Amino acid sequence: MSSEIDAPAATLDLGLNWHNRFAQLGEAFFTRLHPTPLPAPQWVGASLAVADLLGLDRAWMNSPEALEAFTGNCAIAGSEPLASVYSGHQFGHWAGQLGDGRAILLGEVGTASGPQEVQLKGAGLTPYSRMGDGRAVLRSSIREFLCSEAMHALGIPTSRALCVTGSPAPVRRETIETAAVVTRVAPSFIRFGHFEHFSHTGQHEQLRTLADFVIDSFYPACRDAPGSPYAALLEAVSARTAEMVAQWQSVGFCHGVMNTDNMSVLGLTIDYGPFQFLDAFNPGHICNHSDTGGRYAYNRQPNIAYWNLFALGQALLPLMDDQQQALDALEPYKAIMPAALQRRMNAKLGLVEVEDGDAELTEDLMKLMAQDAVDFTIFWRRLSHAVTSVRAEPDEGLRQAQPGREAVRDLFLQREAFDAWAARWRERLFAQPGFDATTTQARMLRTNPQVVLRNHLGEIAIQRAREGDFSELARLQNALERPFEALPGQDDLAAFPPEWAGQIEISCSS
Template sequence: MNAPHLPDLKNAHPLEALPFDNHFARLPAAFYTRLPPTGIPDPYPIAVSPDAASLLSLDPEAASHPRFTDYFAGNRALPGSEPLAAVYSGHQFGMWSGQLGDGRAHLLGAVQTPAGPIELQLKGAGPTPYSRFSDGRAVLRSSVREFLCSEAMHALGVPTTRALSLIGSNLPVIREKVETAAVVTRLAPSFVRFGSFEHWSALDRNHELRVLADYVIDNFRPALRERDKPYAALLVDVCERTAEMVARWQVLGFMHGVLNTDNMSILGLTLDYGPFGFMEAFDPNHICNHSDTHGRYAWRMQPRVCHWNLLALGDALQSLIGHPDHIRELIEHSYWPHYERCFQQAANARLGLAQVLPGDADFVGETFGLLQRQRLDLTCFFRALSHLPAQASREERVVSDAPLREQFSDRDEGHAWLLAWRTRLAREGRDDATRQAAMLACNPKYVLRNWIAEAAIRAAGTGDFALVTRLLECLRHPFDEQPDNEAWSSPPPDWADGLTVSCSS
């Protein structure tokens, strides 16, 4: 379960010999501005993800290279890289914001890997022409969160960008208060966004729109080139991948916090970790971003917001696909059915159900209703449920059900739900050992709770980075029992009750 994937030492690349193939930099100059990162003064290493390094087949000793920190702080050019900042536009909180772009990100280029090209991007390495009067910096607080959550989400099986390294500096950065700077190196096959297409559509530049669509198809979805209508097929592909991504968020209780169209990946990856959060006491109206005053991005709204964003993408692709009615039909017929299938399958798996049978949608709805009424901790509930037997006498259930029963404020309602759950399990008749193993493999014990991230941030602020490294190791194996980290599987302590997260970073 979640064994770390290490690079093949025989084929590992030295740090300064990464095989770059910078296909995005071959696009016309209008798509980006070439410029080097500014870097940060006196950088120091905080953490490196061995799993992300393995994606690049990096030599395991690469992090010890004397120039590693300078390369990934943006202070020195990595051989083969061609730094640039991409332009895009987008809708933010449902309102058109016009031109945006990589305001604090520098794309270094793409490295060839056995799994395809992987782009390296520095986040926080200085201003670009798209910074909109900002400083182009990221602060340590948000960078710790993004670094850890990128890797945690991958370990949870959620499509996501990745994080290779976290580099810090004592450079002051002013947000709500004075903080210090950091740079995260992000990895993804591509950082093209919905807003990348909206940009060219808003400018009525159909040639560039077609060039970008061809770039995505040819480099990342080549099978679509064989379709009769490849651009329509691309939109359907994005709908289905987005549906799968958000369905996985919903069953895990993950909230992105700021689902603007410029934060939506054309490849269906979780992109731009800002004011995210994992649900604890379950509330479908929970808002993890205190800047979201109207609850646009609350947990229950995420599937609908992603649908709205897909409509915006479809509108941008009109010149390539056709009439708006046809585009809406493509989206409706691909997104919602796929979302419902993915959500039902994932929710059933969390409940230990191997099949989707008539009545399961109602039972899943009843389960989430129970979670809401009793304000149960989502992660703790499903993890405890994973250990329960299906067939047990009343006397045996007194012992076996105790860890879950203690979570219920209304014991009678909890007891009634457990009877219904066991009745549904009986319709499949799987043996307990097989079912429990499957449940433990999809119901994590550890997620990046805000209070845990905050503890790591506070320690890092004092120059102690051991907790960041320890948390990374824990979150690489979220389904495993880890006795030394047992406290991290608990709801928040009293001191964390007032924690809030905003768009500020």
């Protein structure tokens, strides 16, 4: 599938240490090509932390050369641009060959934190664009940029985002919008769909090459594991995916389009499209307007992740002795995911260890929150502040009229039911050896964020950016990079969503 087009006339040396191991896998894995330039590029946003990760000079990031480089308007010395081919299941149906339809991998850079791939999303047509135009719009690029860095700050495995550049070039979606390019960074962008592609097309030699590359590069312990190294790889990917999904659930994050081609083999959150952080808690919330069947609803994400892992297991079967090896490798997910989620929910409740009865305590709380449509993020933050008001006496707890307690109770319509739950929580807190309310509060405030990327916050930043004002984006980015801090003058970012927020529709085109 390999072909090449002429490189841009200008070549820029970024001073990076390029390795480009994926480009050495062979021509069956990609097509070589260069980004398509965009006119009149401008800076939209940048993450200096990611610049530091790559070893780029912060001052240089403001330069015209950096702007041209990360818009795809010039060649970069040492890079080997390509678009990779993969396949996948979309909304539960086999979609056949897909691939990087609007993303171009510049290559792999050696950093102090290990190799990092650098990819331009929205950089123009590729052989895998199908009916698309190869472009990304300003709206979706801002959302991906902000959420990548927000998730990282929350401690959730994710691809990162170096910057967003914009252009007045028109792009048609539901309406005419303007083009943008987001520069994404990750140790690897290999997906479940890469394995599915070579398995379903009978290219088993390439399937083994890919699996060996992933094992040797990212899961070396699998090479010497008992039995099949490929079954060990499947089990390792399952474990990472389980931990990631547990983290999603604990912060109320909805991915929105968990197709197998959007699942990272490294257990990273990738491909931010129609995502959403929950406002009012609704376990069945569907954030993707295109998901008419609710396949990717919030409460279905753990099971969908297992479904996708099962598809990955099927893809790896040609490398295993029998089907049972794959089934055995998948089995630990069923225990790892709920255990990881319970640990995280316990942390949100200020509980250090998981004990019998904690799952019921959590489930009963979530039912109350769902019944009263309690704001997910605000509840956990208020509960963190209220913990210092908790008393050991059985007739007190969160029922007395102190500001911290009342702020939590005010979120519920069924206050007596919440009081009954709070009494159980209080008893569990005080049963912990050496319980100290101040220490527990500090720990909970480091677990329950003050600010998440709610849809309406992103929408405000997008509207301002469309008017040429990027200050709101920068302000929001600054808060999202410090999600557990109470930042002076930023109360609006942690407030209840406005009524119009419920009317925002995010689809797969986003």
